[in-house]
Amino acid sequence: MNNNYVVIMAGGVGSRFWPYSKQALPKQFHDVLGYGKTMFQDTVQRFKNIAPLQNIFVVTNKNYYQLVKKNIPELSDEQILLEPIGKNTAPCIAYACYKIAKVNPAANVVVTPSDAAIMQPSVYEGQILKAIQFASDKDVLVTLGINPTRPDTGYGYIKFDIRDKSPIKKVLKFTEKPTLEVAQKFIQSGDYVWNAGIFVWNVSAFIEAFELHMPALHHSFNDAKEYYFTPNEHTYITNIFNHCESISIDYALMEKAENVYVIPSDFGWSDVGTWKSVYELSAKDAQGNAVSGNVKTYNTTNCIIKTSNKTLTVVNGIDNCIIVEADGVLMICNANDEQYIKKIVDDIKNIENGKYI
Amino acid sequence: MNNNYVVIMAGGVGSRFWPYSKQALPKQFHDVLGYGKTMFQDTVQRFKNIAPLQNIFVVTNKNYYQLVKKNIPELSDEQILLEPIGKNTAPCIAYACYKIAKVNPAANVVVTPSDAAIMQPSVYEGQILKAIQFASDKDVLVTLGINPTRPDTGYGYIKFDIRDKSPIKKVLKFTEKPTLEVAQKFIQSGDYVWNAGIFVWNVSAFIEAFELHMPALHHSFNDAKEYYFTPNEHTYITNIFNHCESISIDYALMEKAENVYVIPSDFGWSDVGTWKSVYELSAKDAQGNAVSGNVKTYNTTNCIIKTSNKTLTVVNGIDNCIIVEADGVLMICNANDEQYIKKIVDDIKNIENGKYI
Numbered sequence: 022m023n024n025n026y027v028v029i030m031a032g033g034v035g036s037r038f039w040p041y042s043k044q045a046l047p048k049q050f051h052d053v054l055g056y057g058k059t060m061f062q063d064t065v066q067r068f069k070n071i072a073p074l075q076n077i078f079v080v081t082n083k084n085y086y087q088l089v090k091k092n093i094p095e096l097s098d099e100q101i102l103l104e105p106i107g108k109n110t111a112p113c114i115a116y117a118c119y120k121i122a123k124v125n126p127a128a129n130v131v132v133t134p135s136d137a138a139i140m141q142p143s144v145y146e147g148q149i150l151k152a153i154q155f156a157s158d159k160d161v162l163v164t165l166g167i168n169p170t171r172p173d174t175g176y177g178y179i180k181f182d183i184r185d186k187s188p189i190k191k192v193l194k195f196t197e198k199p200t201l202e203v204a205q206k207f208i209q210s211g212d213y214v215w216n217a218g219i220f221v222w223n224v225s226a227f228i229e230a231f232e233l234h235m236p237a238l239h240h241s242f243n244d245a246k247e248y249y250f251t252p253n254e255h256t257y258i259t260n261i262f263n264h265c266e267s268i269s270i271d272y273a274l275m276e277k278a279e280n281v282y283v284i285p286s287d288f289g290w291s292d293v294g295t296w297k298s299v300y301e302l303s304a305k306d307a308q309g310n311a312v313s314g315n316v317k318t319y320n321t322t323n324c325i326i327k328t329s330n331k332t333l334t335v336v337n338g339i340d341n342c343i344i345v346e347a348d349g350v351l352m353i354c355n356a357n358d359e360q361y362i363k364k365i366v367d368d369i370k371n372i373e374n375g376k377y378i
Numbered sequence: 379m380n381n382n383y384v385v386i387m388a389g390g391v392g393s394r395f396w397p398y399s400k401q402a403l404p405k406q407f408h409d410v411l412g413y414g415k416t417m418f419q420d421t422v423q424r425f426k427n428i429a430p431l432q433n434i435f436v437v438t439n440k441n442y443y444q445l446v447k448k449n450i451p452e453l454s455d456e457q458i459l460l461e462p463i464g465k466n467t468a469p470c471i472a473y474a475c476y477k478i479a480k481v482n483p484a485a486n487v488v489v490t491p492s493d494a495a496i497m498q499p500s501v502y503e504g505q506i507l508k509a510i511q512f513a514s515d516k517d518v519l520v521t522l523g524i525n526p527t528r529p530d531t532g533y534g535y536i537k538f539d540i541r542d543k544s545p546i547k548k549v550l551k552f553t554e555k556p557t558l559e560v561a562q563k564f565i566q567s568g569d570y571v572w573n574a575g576i577f578v579w580n581v582s583a584f585i586e587a588f589e590l591h592m593p594a595l596h597h598s599f600n601d602a603k604e605y606y607f608t609p610n611e612h613t614y615i616t617n618i619f620n621h622c623e624s625i626s627i628d629y630a631l632m633e634k635a636e637n638v639y640v641i642p643s644d645f646g647w648s649d650v651g652t653w654k655s656v657y658e659l660s661a662k663d664a665q666g667n668a669v670s671g672n673v674k675t676y677n678t679t680n681c682i683i684k685t686s687n688k689t690l691t692v693v694n695g696i697d698n699c700i701i702v703e704a705d706g707v708l709m710i711c712n713a714n715d716e717q718y719i720k721k722i723v724d725d726i727k728n729i730e731n732g733k734y735i
Contacts, residue, residue, distance in 0.1 A: 040692075048592075119575055319722055320715065331706060333734050337722060338712030342696070349688060351703065353710060355695030358677065365692060371672075377690050 023051060025072040025153060026128045028117040030218075031061055031084040031089060031135040032104050036366040036378075037294060037359075039365055040309035041327055044378055049136040050088045052226055053293055054302050060093050060293070064135045067142050069133065078102060078121065079135075080113045105259040110218070112238065112265050115231060116258060119242040122224040128228035129153045130227065132220040132270075138302055148286050152221035155189050160226040161280040163189065166214025167290045172204035174295060174375025177216035177271060180207075181283050192281040195271050214285045215371040216271065217292070226280070234277045238265055296343045297358050300325045314346070325356070350377050382429040382510060383485045385474040387575075388459050388492040389417075389439040393723040394651060397707035398684055401735055407445045408495040410650055411659050412670055416646045417650070418449050421492045423501050426641070428488065428506055428645035435459060436492075437470045440689045456607060462616040462647060467575070467621050467639055469595065471616060472588060475604045476599040479581040486510045488586065489577040490556055491626075495645025495659055505643050509578035513548050517583040518637040520546065523706060524569025529561035532651060534573035534628060537564075538640050549638040552628050571642045573628065574649070583637070653700045653716050657682045671703070707734050 035048045042048040049061040056063060065077060079089050081097065083103040089096065096187045102117055114132050121128045132140055139145045145165075152163040166179045177197055181190040195216065199207060207213035232239040243289045248257040275281055291298050303311035303325070310318055314328030319337045328346040336344065343354040354362060370378050392405045399405040406418040413420060422434060436446050438454065440460040446453065457473055471489050478485045487507055495500045502522075509520040523536045534554055538547040552573065556564060564570035591594040598618045605614040632638055648655050660668035660682070667675055671685030676694045685691045685703040693701065701709040711719060727735050 151406075230673065241725075317722075319718060330707070332703075333707045333726070333729070335707070335709045335716055335722060335726065337710070338715030339699070339710055340709075344710060346689075346708065350690045350692070351685070351708065352692045353694070353696055353699075353701060358695030361676060361694055365674075365694060369674065369690070369692065372690070 022032075022104070022125050023073065023076070024125065024126070024129050024157075025226075026076045026078065026121050026130045027068045027072050027133045028060070028114060028121070029077065029079045029135045030081075030110065030113055030133070031064075031079050031085065032107055032113065033134070033136060033158050034107075035131075035136070036363055038296070038299075038345075039362065039366045039369075040344045040347050040352055040377065041351070043348065045084075046088070047085075047136075048293070049090060049134075052086070053299055054138060055304065059092055060089060060138070061089070061135045063138075064133060067139060067145065068131070069155075070146055075100070076128075078117050079369055080117050082107060099132065101298050102257065102258075105255075105262045108262055108265055108267040109236065110270040111268045112262060114220075115235070115238055115242050116261075118224050119245065123226060123246055123249045128224045129157050130220075130222055132218075133166050134218045134292075134294065137217065138289075138291045138293050140291075140302075142288070144288040145286075145290075148284055148288065149219075149221065151189070152284055155282065156221045156226065156328055157223050159280075160229075161282050162226060162230060162275065162278055162282065163221040163282045164275065165217060165219040165221070165286050166283040166350060167217050167351050168287050169208055169213065169215050170264075172201060172208050173215070174198055174201050174204050176292070178204070178207050178213045178218050179283050180213050181285065183210075183212035189284050192275075192283050195276040195281075210356075215290075219375055220270070228327055230278045230280070232273060235273050236350060237309060241265065287334050295323055296354075296362075300356075323356070379486050380430065380433070381482065381486055381514075383433045383435065383478050383482070383581075384425045384485055385489045386418070386434065386436045386492045387438075387463055387467065387470055387490070388421075388436050388442065388723050389470065390491070390493060391439070391464075392493070394669050395653070395656075395702075396719060396723045396726075396732065397704050397709055398702045400705065401672055402528065403445070403649050404442075407442070407449060407649070410656055411495060412661065415447055417495070418446070419494045420495075424496060424502065425488070425506075425631055427503055428510075433485075435474050437461060437474050439464060444709075459615075462612075462619045465619055465622055465624040468592065469619060470545050470593075471577075472592070472595055472599050473618075475584050475588075476602065478655040479585060480606045483582060485577055485581045486514050487577075487581055489575075491575045491649075492674050493650065494574065495646075495648045495650050497648075497659075499645070501645040502643075502647075505641055505645065506576075506578065508546070508553075509641055512639065513579045513583065516587075516637075518639050519579060519583060519632065519635055520570050520578040520588060520639045520641065521549070522574060522576040522578070522633065522643050523641050524571065524574050526565055526572050527557060529565045530572070531558050531561050535564050535570045535647075536573050537570050540567075540569040540640065544647060546639050549632075549640050552638075554635040564629050571640060572647075573648055574598045577632075579630060582734070587631060587637070588637045592625075592630050595630075598622065600666055605658070615680070632661070644648040653682055653711075653713065653719075662704050666733045680713070 080102040156163045180194040245257050248254045305311050309323040312326045315330045316326050318333045321336045321339045323341045326344045341356045345352045513520045537551040566598040583613050602614050603613045662668050668679040668682045672687045673683050673691045678693045678696045680698045683701045698713045702709045
């Protein structure tokens with residue numbers, strides 16, 4: 022177990038849950054689903070039987086250092102990797118894996134986002150352990166794919182070899198977010214899974230593949246080896262981040278590598294990317310309202326209402342709305358119009374120097 | 379002009395505009411329609427060509443003394459009559475009229491609520507002056523009735539003698555709030571007007587009628603004569619109010635007196651009794667929203683939105699709603715369900731000892 026490491030990506034700044042989540046306190050540091058813990062805490066706890074806490078590394082934006090410490094005080098500063106600037110997932114993951122390789126060249130690494138929900142954590146745990154075993158035995162890159170339940174155009178898809186009868190299947194192709202028509206074909210074909218951004222590999226296999234497909238970035242993070250776990254680490258890393266390209270791990274590595282495998286999985290995964298998904302995963306009252314805060318509802322149905330306890334919120338005769346109040350911002354949105362929230366946030370950004378974002 | 383006096387009733391505690399107006403700051407002390415002045419200030423200013431300011435008397439709840447002073451600092455304490463307890467309009471009006479009679483037995487008094495809107499104040503002024511002239515000449519009780527525009531069941535109605543061709547007509551009957559069926563008949567008949575609670579009389583005619591129809595209360599306020607404008611006034615008045623019955627001036631006097639006249643009028647009157655009426659009287663944007671506060675609307679129509687400037691309110695994809703935020707309470711109400719607000723306020727009263735009311 023001591024060869025098992027986890028890299029949790031916690032630097033994201035989502036705007037879809039504005040104003041409930043804002044830049045200063047993004048989604049992963051909220052208890053979005055009312056579990057009594059933040060999504061980040063839930064992510065850390067998911068690995069309690071997989072890796073010791075000292076083997077968990079968090080990569081996050083430098084502004085979220087205090088939030089990470091507050092969420093999991095046991096994490097040492099060595100375990101909190103601070104991105105000076107967001108450059109998508111490839112530099113973020115590479116930084117963590119090269120740093121881990123310095124301390125343990127035989128490390129098996131699980132890479133995961135910190136803002137997804139997993140409703141069956143024990144099933145997840147079993148799949149992760151299976152992936153670690155496979156990756157460690159074979160020097161391959163493994164990903165956990167989610168068996169799709171609908172033709173969602175919000176995810177990337179992974180095509181696997183349908184003739185492969187083993188539970189861990191050879192990946193044929195990574196694809197970007199498809200159109201609805203294409204997504205429907207993917208679902209029908211039966212050989213596609215959703216890309217959940219969960220990866221498992223041995224650091225040596227990762228570095229070998231990264232050197233081949235991203236030679237410049239490989240050299241940067243490899244040359245930084247002598248600075249990892251030293252006082253100069255952040256200065257050196259800042260220099261790399263300031264000059265490297267912004268690129269996803271899918272595009273930088275997974276789409277190009279030949280030795281990629283996927284485990285099609287069902288463990289109640291949701292990226293909790295929309296208010297609709299929050300609504301679906303939340304406990305609801307008899308009228309179908311998912312309510313948290315100091316709220317009284319009358320003749321109100323199918324609403325998601327999340328307010329601070331400072332305000333008494335009274336809702337009368339309303340159906341199918343998203344009502345969110347936090348930190349001096351109130352949003353009332355028809356649930357059918359949630360796709361416009363991103364545009365609204367862009368608009369609000371221009372008010373008073375982004376005061377409300 | 380110095381014989382003209384005004385009695386403004388400003389003690390009401392409405393719950394219909396909760397949470398915008400609350401017990402601590404009721405409707406008459408709000409700028410409900412966005413005029414740049416409170417409804418009480420608007421009421422006082424309406425009489426600027428009718429009576430000198432020192433002839434304006436305000437009867438209000440003792441808790442609103444500071445509000446009255448803040449609204450019209452020029453009013454002396456002598457002009458602010460404090461009800462120790464609300465006992466409906468008859469004791470309130472009698473108190474003011476008996477007090478005015480002490481200082482000027484020839485006074486002509488206009489009695490008016492302080493929370494109605496009058497869109498054509500110069501027409502109103504003309505009608506009031508006409509009523510004063512008539513009341514002063516004839517020793518009668520005059521009321522200004524509103525020509526009805528719909529079979530509203532929220533008002534009392536006044537039946538006048540349709541054969542009377544003069545503009546000031548003999549009243550045949552005061553009626554309470556009717557059923558819809560009855561109200562429709564009233565409208566069709568052409569000899570009914572709405573009772574707006576606006577009365578004009580000479581104090582001597584008032585006292586004569588009051589003595590006849592409310593002898594006990596007459597004696598109380600008449601016996602108090604020696605205390606008016608003395609330091610003992612409030613103590614004496616408190617005793618009367620604590621022991622007198624709660625009764626409206628309509629029921630106590632107007633329905634019983636024989637010498638009552640009405641001027642059917644059109645001066646853009648509204649009692650502004652519902653959010654619907656606030657909406658109708660307010661300025662609206664191109665999407666039909668009446669908005670005040672720090673508000674951004676997107677794809678939103680026919681809403682009334684009133685918020686404090688402390689909160690940024692974003693409304694997306696909403697139609698026909700009342701959205702009100704004030705002092706730690708937010709209410710979101712389907713405009714078709716506004717009749718339930720009173721019930722909701724009753725329900726909310728039981729939370730935390732009426733903290734939110």
